[in-house]
Amino acid sequence: MRSFLPPGPSGLAAFTARDGRLLLLLGLLVVLLSLLSMVIGPADVPLSALFSSGDAPATIIMQELRLPRVLLAICVGGTLGLSGAALQGLLRNPLAEPGLVGASSAAALGAVLVLYFGLYTAFPLALPVAAILGALLAVALVYLLAGKDPGILTLILAGTAVSSLAGSVISLAINLSPNPHSASEIVFWLMGSLKDRSLDHFTLSLPFMAVGTVLLLSSGRALDALALGEDTARTLGFSLGRVRFFLVAGTGLAVGAGVAVTGAIGFIGLVVPHLLRPFVGHQPRRLLPASLLGGMALLLAADIGVRLIPTQLELKLGVLTALVGAPFFLALVLKTRKVMS
Amino acid sequence: MFRLAILSVLILTWGVPAWAGAKVRVMSIDNCANQLILVLADRDQIVSLAKGGDVSTLPAIKALAEGLPRNDRTAEEIIRARPDLLFYGTWTGSTAMTVKRLGIRAIRLEPPRDVAQAQRQIIEVATLLGQEERGRALAARVARGQDEAVARQSGTRLQGLVYRSGGYAYGADTLVDSIMDSAGIDNVAARLGQKLAGTIDMETVLMAAPQVLLDDQLRDRADPRIATDFLAHPALRRGLPDVARIQFPMAFWLCGGAATPIAIDALSALADAHRATLEGKQ
Numbered sequence: 244m245r246s247f248l249p250p251g252p253s254g255l256a257a258f259t260a261r262d263g264r265l266l267l268l269l270g271l272l273v274v275l276l277s278l279l280s281m282v283i284g285p286a287d288v289p290l291s292a293l294f295s296s297g298d299a300p301a302t303i304i305m306q307e308l309r310l311p312r313v314l315l316a317i318c319v320g321g322t323l324g325l326s327g328a329a330l331q332g333l334l335r336n337p338l339a340e341p342g343l344v345g346a347s348s349a350a351a352l353g354a355v356l357v358l359y360f361g362l363y364t365a366f367p368l369a370l371p372v373a374a375i376l377g378a379l380l381a382v383a384l385v386y387l388l389a390g391k392d393p394g395i396l397t398l399i400l401a402g403t404a405v406s407s408l409a410g411s412v413i414s415l416a417i418n419l420s421p422n423p424h425s426a427s428e429i430v431f432w433l434m435g436s437l438k439d440r441s442l443d444h445f446t447l448s449l450p451f452m453a454v455g456t457v458l459l460l461s462s463g464r465a466l467d468a469l470a471l472g473e474d475t476a477r478t479l480g481f482s483l484g485r486v487r488f489f490l491v492a493g494t495g496l497a498v499g500a501g502v503a504v505t506g507a508i509g510f511i512g513l514v515v516p517h518l519l520r521p522f523v524g525h526q527p528r529r530l531l532p533a534s535l536l537g538g539m540a541l542l543l544a545a546d547i548g549v550r551l552i553p554t555q556l557e558l559k560l561g562v563l564t565a566l567v568g569a570p571f572f573l574a575l576v577l578k579t580r581k582v583m584s
Numbered sequence: 585m586f587r588l589a590i591l592s593v594l595i596l597t598w599g600v601p602a603w604a605g606a607k608v609r610v611m612s613i614d615n616c617a618n619q620l621i622l623v624l625a626d627r628d629q630i631v632s633l634a635k636g637g638d639v640s641t642l643p644a645i646k647a648l649a650e651g652l653p654r655n656d657r658t659a660e661e662i663i664r665a666r667p668d669l670l671f672y673g674t675w676t677g678s679t680a681m682t683v684k685r686l687g688i689r690a691i692r693l694e695p696p697r698d699v700a701q702a703q704r705q706i707i708e709v710a711t712l713l714g715q716e717e718r719g720r721a722l723a724a725r726v727a728r729g730q731d732e733a734v735a736r737q738s739g740t741r742l743q744g745l746v747y748r749s750g751g752y753a754y755g756a757d758t759l760v761d762s763i764m765d766s767a768g769i770d771n772v773a774a775r776l777g778q779k780l781a782g783t784i785d786m787e788t789v790l791m792a793a794p795q796v797l798l799d800d801q802l803r804d805r806a807d808p809r810i811a812t813d814f815l816a817h818p819a820l821r822r823g824l825p826d827v828a829r830i831q832f833p834m835a836f837w838l839c840g841g842a843a844t845p846i847a848i849d850a851l852s853a854l855a856d857a858h859r860a861t862l863e864g865k866q
Contacts (some may be wrong), residue, residue: 284785284787285785285787285788286785286787286788286790286791288787298822298823298825300790300791300793300823303790303819303822303823304787304790304791304819304823307817307818307819307822307823308786308787308819428749428750431750438751438785439751439786439814439817439819441817441818441819442818443818555782556782556783557751557783
């Protein structure tokens with residue numbers, strides 16, 4: 244892929260010192276929130292326990308419960324933010340995000356089917372693979388349904404159709420579950436959570452999320468070109484088929500692997516790119532790394548929130564992000580409508 | 585407690601005399617009511633029992649239902665059968681309301697919150713069925729089971745916890761807590777302040793260090809098991825390496841009734857065996 248940008252062929256040329264400061268700031272925020280997340284929990288455990296050896300309860304809590312939680316929040320939050328920014332660039336629409344285009348629901352469907360039929364016990368890799376396939380199919384389907392340069396309405400309708408389809412099959416699984424306990428297990432899992440995940444979950448999903456992240460980050464220049472229209476991008480030498488493949492595959496891998504171990508966590512991909520876009524001059528390529536770090540910070544903050552908000556029963560992470568994200572989405576629809584009119 | 589009091593008042597005011605001479609024809613649309621009716625009523629009193637409930641019924645009690653009519657818990661079936669008495673539970677309230685409006689007497693069975701309440705419920709249901717003698721005998725069997733379990737206990741009490749996928753645990757004011765108490769196990773969830781059923785963080789469980797983890801979710805292989813790996817979490821394996829994991833099917837304590845004395849006896853035997861193992865190690 245060739246750069247079409249005036250400063251030269253170097254990928255870094257488009258990034259300014261201001262971007263560097265923004266990324267540094269977001270990076271520091273991620274570190275700070277990670278440390279905070281490590282020390283917040285029902286048990287009073289010092290951070291130093293993370294580096295202790297032995298099997299004291301404090302050490303185990305730090306190493307086996309809180310560390311996987313923080314690592315997964317960083318990876319899943321980062322990939323959700325990045326996928327949102329990439330999808331918005333691909334579809335040239337600020338309302339696109341993994342949840343709204345049906346990727347999260349379809350990934351959840353893939354995971355639910357694997358869990359439902361007991362494949363996970365025999366073959367753990369089936370879980371991320373099925374979720375990834377679900378997410379890939381959803382993004383590809385929305386892309387086909389919405390057509391070239393989709394309008395807001397078309398995009399939302401295509402996403403709603405895919406989500407509804409995935410949701411209806413998940414409902415069927417719940418409907419046919421043999422007892423109320425199994426049904427409630429599926430329902431609670433679908434709400435999304437980072438609680439009680441292990442390092443096994445992290446290592447299971449990390450390779451897929453890493454490949455997805457590389458694919459999405461490497462598409463920055465193509466997204467910049469796409470922002471000027473498909474014809475312009477083609478004129479600048481970009482193979483649109485290849486670009487689409489990279490972005491769809493990257494989103495499917497990243498979102499699918501995340502959903503497979505955490506359940507569906509929505510709206511991170513919508514909120515983060517929107518908040519950061521003004522700081523990067525509305526340029527898709529510069530938005531990608533910022534959204535990656537922003538997604539990490541937002542999910543870490545939300546996961547701290549579910550532990551600090553006092554509720555009788557555990558507040559699920561996906562519920563909290565939806566409660567914050569849905570009004571944000573509505574405001575964004577209104578704002579976008581005004582701009583369009 | 586309040587609802588049981590209401591049930592008692594209903595028994596006194598509606599009373600058995602209305603059916604004096606004839607057997608009360610009874611129908612159940614609740615799994616726990618099924619179990620009570622099966623052991624308390626005559627077979628020719630039973631109009632039909634609710635379908636399902638395999639997970640919540642001990643095989644010995646389930647065998648009694650062989651050959652008896654089953655229903656799908658629908659209002660249509662109840663109206664067609666017109667039983668003298670209908671028992672319903674937490675999940676079938678709306679059906680019961682519908683048939684109540686048509687003059688069918690419906691009694692709601694609340695899950696008992698301890699063994700004493702389970703005993704009272706047995707007697708109350710037996711009275712409604714006109715089978716007081718059988719009710720008193722079963723209640724006495726529960727009391728005897730408790731006494732025998734207490735008499736068998738020697739040495740210290742165990743610290744235990746029923747821990748399910750998702751961190752679900754039974755706290756104080758539950759039949760499970762009461763059965764554990766009778767079997768010589770202190771409920772760690774109740775000690776941690778948990779009332780009724782709810783969730784307890786894995787971190788909190790690790791710090792509380794129970795000696796026994798009871799898993800009552802034994803299921804068949806066809807079940808979806810989303811949180812199967814919850815109890816196999818490395819934190820539990822590493823943090824509680826010596827904990828005794830006891831499989832104790834939920835059919836023992838999901839409903840009060842004939843299963844209660846069996847549950848006390850079985851859990852007490854398991855607790856005694858583990859206590860002996862611990863004392864042997866020391």
